[in-house]
Amino acid sequence: xxxxxxxxxxxxxxxxxxxxxxxxxxxxxxxxxxxxxxxxxxxxxxxxxxxxxxxxxxxxxxxxxxxxxxxxxxxxxxxxxxxxxxxxxxxxxxxxxxxxxxxxxxxxxxxxxxxxxxxxxxxxxxxxxxxxxxxxxxxxxxxxxxxxxx
Amino acid sequence: xxxxxxxxxxxxxxxxxxxxxxxxxxxxxxxxxxxxxxxxxxxxxxxxxxxxxxxxxxxxxxxxxxxxxxxxxxxxxxxxxxxxxxxxxxxxxxxxxxxxxxxxxxxxxxxxxxxxxxxxxxxxxxxxxxxxxxxxxxxxxxxxxxxxxx
Amino acid sequence: xxxxxxxxxxxxxxxxxxxxxxxxxxxxxxxxxxxxxxxxxxxxxxxxxxxxxxxxxxxxxxxxxxxxxxxxxxxxxxxxxxxxxxxxxxxxxxxxxxxxxxxxxxxxxxxxxxxxxxxxxxxxxxxxxxxxxxxxxxxxxxxxxxxxxx
Amino acid sequence: xxxxxxxxxxxxxxxxxxxxxxxxxxxxxxxxxxxxxxxxxxxxxxxxxxxxxxxxxxxxxxxxxxxxxxxxxxxxxxxxxxxxxxxxxxxxxxxxxxxxxxxxxxxxxxxxxxxxxxxxxxxxxxxxxxxxxxxxxxxxxxxxxxxxxx
Amino acid sequence: xxxxxxxxxxxxxxxxxxxxxxxxxxxxxxxxxxxxxxxxxxxxxxxxxxxxxxxxxxxxxxxxxxxxxxxxxxxxxxxxxxxxxxxxxxxxxxxxxxxxxxxxxxxxxxxxxxxxxxxxxxxxxxxxxxxxxxxxxxxxxxxxxxxxxx
Amino acid sequence: xxxxxxxxxxxxxxxxxxxxxxxxxxxxxxxxxxxxxxxxxxxxxxxxxxxxxxxxxxxxxxxxxxxxxxxxxxxxxxxxxxxxxxxxxxxxxxxxxxxxxxxxxxxxxxxxxxxxxxxxxxxxxxxxxxxxxxxxxxxxxxxxxxxxxx
Ligand SMILES: [Mg+2]
Ligand SMILES: [Mg+2]
Ligand SMILES: [Mg+2]
Ligand SMILES: [Mg+2]
Ligand SMILES: [Mg+2]
Ligand SMILES: [Mg+2]
Numbered sequence: 001x002x003x004x005x006x007x008x009x010x011x012x013x014x015x016x017x018x019x020x021x022x023x024x025x026x027x028x029x030x031x032x033x034x035x036x037x038x039x040x041x042x043x044x045x046x047x048x049x050x051x052x053x054x055x056x057x058x059x060x061x062x063x064x065x066x067x068x069x070x071x072x073x074x075x076x077x078x079x080x081x082x083x084x085x086x087x088x089x090x091x092x093x094x095x096x097x098x099x100x101x102x103x104x105x106x107x108x109x110x111x112x113x114x115x116x117x118x119x120x121x122x123x124x125x126x127x128x129x130x131x132x133x134x135x136x137x138x139x140x141x142x143x144x145x146x147x148x149x150x
Numbered sequence: 151x152x153x154x155x156x157x158x159x160x161x162x163x164x165x166x167x168x169x170x171x172x173x174x175x176x177x178x179x180x181x182x183x184x185x186x187x188x189x190x191x192x193x194x195x196x197x198x199x200x201x202x203x204x205x206x207x208x209x210x211x212x213x214x215x216x217x218x219x220x221x222x223x224x225x226x227x228x229x230x231x232x233x234x235x236x237x238x239x240x241x242x243x244x245x246x247x248x249x250x251x252x253x254x255x256x257x258x259x260x261x262x263x264x265x266x267x268x269x270x271x272x273x274x275x276x277x278x279x280x281x282x283x284x285x286x287x288x289x290x291x292x293x294x295x296x297x298x299x300x
Numbered sequence: 301x302x303x304x305x306x307x308x309x310x311x312x313x314x315x316x317x318x319x320x321x322x323x324x325x326x327x328x329x330x331x332x333x334x335x336x337x338x339x340x341x342x343x344x345x346x347x348x349x350x351x352x353x354x355x356x357x358x359x360x361x362x363x364x365x366x367x368x369x370x371x372x373x374x375x376x377x378x379x380x381x382x383x384x385x386x387x388x389x390x391x392x393x394x395x396x397x398x399x400x401x402x403x404x405x406x407x408x409x410x411x412x413x414x415x416x417x418x419x420x421x422x423x424x425x426x427x428x429x430x431x432x433x434x435x436x437x438x439x440x441x442x443x444x445x446x447x448x449x450x
Numbered sequence: 451x452x453x454x455x456x457x458x459x460x461x462x463x464x465x466x467x468x469x470x471x472x473x474x475x476x477x478x479x480x481x482x483x484x485x486x487x488x489x490x491x492x493x494x495x496x497x498x499x500x501x502x503x504x505x506x507x508x509x510x511x512x513x514x515x516x517x518x519x520x521x522x523x524x525x526x527x528x529x530x531x532x533x534x535x536x537x538x539x540x541x542x543x544x545x546x547x548x549x550x551x552x553x554x555x556x557x558x559x560x561x562x563x564x565x566x567x568x569x570x571x572x573x574x575x576x577x578x579x580x581x582x583x584x585x586x587x588x589x590x591x592x593x594x595x596x597x598x599x600x
Numbered sequence: 601x602x603x604x605x606x607x608x609x610x611x612x613x614x615x616x617x618x619x620x621x622x623x624x625x626x627x628x629x630x631x632x633x634x635x636x637x638x639x640x641x642x643x644x645x646x647x648x649x650x651x652x653x654x655x656x657x658x659x660x661x662x663x664x665x666x667x668x669x670x671x672x673x674x675x676x677x678x679x680x681x682x683x684x685x686x687x688x689x690x691x692x693x694x695x696x697x698x699x700x701x702x703x704x705x706x707x708x709x710x711x712x713x714x715x716x717x718x719x720x721x722x723x724x725x726x727x728x729x730x731x732x733x734x735x736x737x738x739x740x741x742x743x744x745x746x747x748x749x750x
Numbered sequence: 751x752x753x754x755x756x757x758x759x760x761x762x763x764x765x766x767x768x769x770x771x772x773x774x775x776x777x778x779x780x781x782x783x784x785x786x787x788x789x790x791x792x793x794x795x796x797x798x799x800x801x802x803x804x805x806x807x808x809x810x811x812x813x814x815x816x817x818x819x820x821x822x823x824x825x826x827x828x829x830x831x832x833x834x835x836x837x838x839x840x841x842x843x844x845x846x847x848x849x850x851x852x853x854x855x856x857x858x859x860x861x862x863x864x865x866x867x868x869x870x871x872x873x874x875x876x877x878x879x880x881x882x883x884x885x886x887x888x889x890x891x892x893x894x895x896x897x898x899x900x
Contacts, residue, residue: 141161611891
């Protein structure tokens with residue numbers, strides 16, 4: 001069991017939220033809100049990398065994690081791009097290099113450390129799941145994390 | 151609190167081990183061993199990216215996570231390289247692009263899913279910490295994960 | 301007002317031609333020809349990166365900026381590729397990472413410095429415009445420049 | 451002569467400021483300020499890429515283009531990184547791949563379009579100069595542009 | 601004439617097999633088998649990079665160069681990916697950047713040096729052919745080599 | 751034994767010259783000259799990637815493979831850069847990512863196909879050897895090929 005009451009931070013929150021499931025996920029959502037974070041979690045699977053960007057952006061807008069200004073969308077977009085690059089580990093592409101990804105994603109908005117408002121709000125995006133050949137079981141875990149001021 | 155008894159996997163083990171601290175870290179180490187994983191955790195900070203590779207390789211050898219054959223060192227090396235690329239998010243380099251990283255790392259060896267021996271052993275490396283300008287507090291969290299069969 | 305009579309060079313010519321509009325553009329075209337440069341300017345917008353390459357190559361052939369030999373097409377192609385990479389800033393792709401570009405391009409052929417024939421002819425390609433989400437106004441400026449001997 | 455009174459924008463301002471010299475540069479600085487932009491220009495040459503980052507960051511701080519918060523330094527850093535990547539055209543590195551750069555840089559802060567305050571302030575960095583072998587005259591022009599909300 | 605009886609190795613075997621044709625290719629296949637290598641050669645041409653991956657993976661499975669376990673497919677996949685990256689020389693993509701490739705490929709499995717079993721089996725993939733504009737004759741040679749323990 | 755009298759081409763010549771040794775190498779040099787190629791072969795080993803560029807450029811100049819004009823040095827440099835990128839397979843760097851390379855290199859200048867003068871002269875650079883940890887035997891073969899019109 002992991003007790004998160006101490007040492008939580010924006011990136012760690014995004015990473016833990018994306019990897020845990022079931023009751024732990026519900027507890028994490030609750031705890032995140034208590035720390036002042038706005039957050040959401042979703043699911044996307046595809047060989048078309050653009051669908052990953054679309055899924056995260058759509059969820060962020062629907063859940064009110066970004067407002068209508070381009071500067072907010074830009075911060076979100078670059079965070080997804082960084083998480084995507086992180087998950088691809090230096091060799092970008094899904095279908096173009098014959099691989100597929102089945103992913104969960106988390107988006108968290110708030111201070112880098114809970115309550116530390118001096119550096120304003122940031123947004124973090126984490127992608128976690130399996131990547132591999134488009135054949136069942138021919139895949140291994142991947143994780144990417146991106147974050148930017150918003 | 152996160153209960154890991156269900157749904158654990160090699161990559162998730164590496165990610166959770168690298169982000170948690172204190173009692174939770176000790177519990178994670180214990181639980182990992184019960185699942186049949188060999189694992190270790192360490193610390194490295196530098197503007198010289200080669201030191202990150204050296205720190206993880208040295209720890210892996212000292213803790214007996216790889217044997218003397220090059221094929222094992224190769225699996226470890228490529229896992230560190232993938233984790234490093236993941237953490238750099240598409241733009242490799244530390245000191246060469248005037249940034250520094252203060253990191254924790256975890257190394258985990260075992261089956262992709264505990265007890266599922268049909269696909270043999272794999273090795274996972276996770277890097278987690280802060281990256282930024284070489285000025286205190288001018289940094290944000292990063293995380294990279296790499297894994298390969300061993 | 302910028303007086304270009306001094307300090308002009310091949311790359312600067314391509315960059316200035318691609319960013320200015322209206323009367324300034326006409327003046328720039330005229331001045332470039334007086335300096336012995338062959339040049340043209342065009343427009344392309346797409347989420348499909350191949351269309352950018354096609355638009356520049358088609359214009360260059362139509363305007364007689366390259367001859368029929370592959371070595372000329374190769375110099376042009378690599379100049380477009382460099383300009384494209386420059387505009388993408390380390391993370392290549394348009395539609396594959398859910399972004400779109402609305403661009404102007406310029407192509408200039410001649411000596412690196414007007415009248416300095418000792419190093420022969422070079423070709424420069426500049427791409428300038430806006431890149432961003434496929435939503436009106438959700439975009440910012442980008443510029444890429446590539447050049448090779450021809 | 452280029453008349454900038456119409457069609458100016460943040461990125462174009464940075465690009466024009468970095469390429470023009472002498473009286474045109476002074477006119478550009480003046481015009482930029484009238485449009486509400488904060489801007490500066492400097493010079494750096496090196497085979498050590500970190501020195502380019504240091505030179506731009508130092509100038510930005512000295513000229514008051516960024517405040518003390520990390521979120522501002524982060525926006526500046528990523529803009530330099532994008533400009534650097536743009537100038538390197540997909541193959542990063544200077545001394546590590548035996549090439550050198552002699553550069554001018556410009557930094558401009560303000561609205562994407564002058565007076566259009568709805569999307570807040572952005573920062574643009576342009577790098578322009580010559581890159582090539584560390585032998586006099588063995589070099590050609592390069593240009594990179596990066597920009598982020600601040 | 602090249603006498604291969606001395607100094608052969610896994611990577612060299614893959615490179616020589618992919619570049620030679622006719623009788624020399626038949627001799628190379630024979631000699632490779634005598635050294636204990638399992639090997640095959642095939643052909644693929646496309647603007648769609650995924651087809652290159654598919655052609656090599658299909659041939660490897662059909663010829664029995666990999667077994668049913670994911671760890672073997674993973675070693676093969678990463679070898680193709682390395683060969684593909686090598687052939688693209690730092691700027692990945694075919695049709696997305698308006699270029700096409702007409703290729704031969706070789707796959708070789710065995711010890712890094714014939715008879716040296718202490719480091720187990722490795723798999724090497726070589727891609728060789730022409731890459732260029734989708735216009736006949738507008739192309740030049742490329743070669744990529746990737747290898748991993750299996 | 752490989753008979754090269756048929757099917758030779760510039761890139762294949764560079765690749766064969768770099769992989770063969772002893773008598774076969776001498777025969778290859780002789781045959782290459784008969785086909786009208788200018789060529790040379792050398793050796794370089796380092797963790798410092800710049801030394802690879804320096805070794806190839808020095809040999810090319812000493813052997814008269816390029817003249818004094820920058821356009822020739824530029825064609826050579828980009829060919830080395832492409833070969834280096836090819837050998838690094840998408841993840842550039844040697845010492846910065848704690849790996850070393852012991853290499854042979856070949857440089858060949860001439861028509862893409864012997865006697866086919868319509869597309870002028872090109873230059874090809876091949877790098878071949880072993881790359882790995884800076885520990886004896888912890889390495890595997892790599893090969894990179896680059897070519898450009900000259
Ligand atoms: Mg950042
Ligand atoms: Mg993998
Ligand atoms: Mg160049
Ligand atoms: Mg942007
Ligand atoms: Mg390797
Ligand atoms: Mg080429």
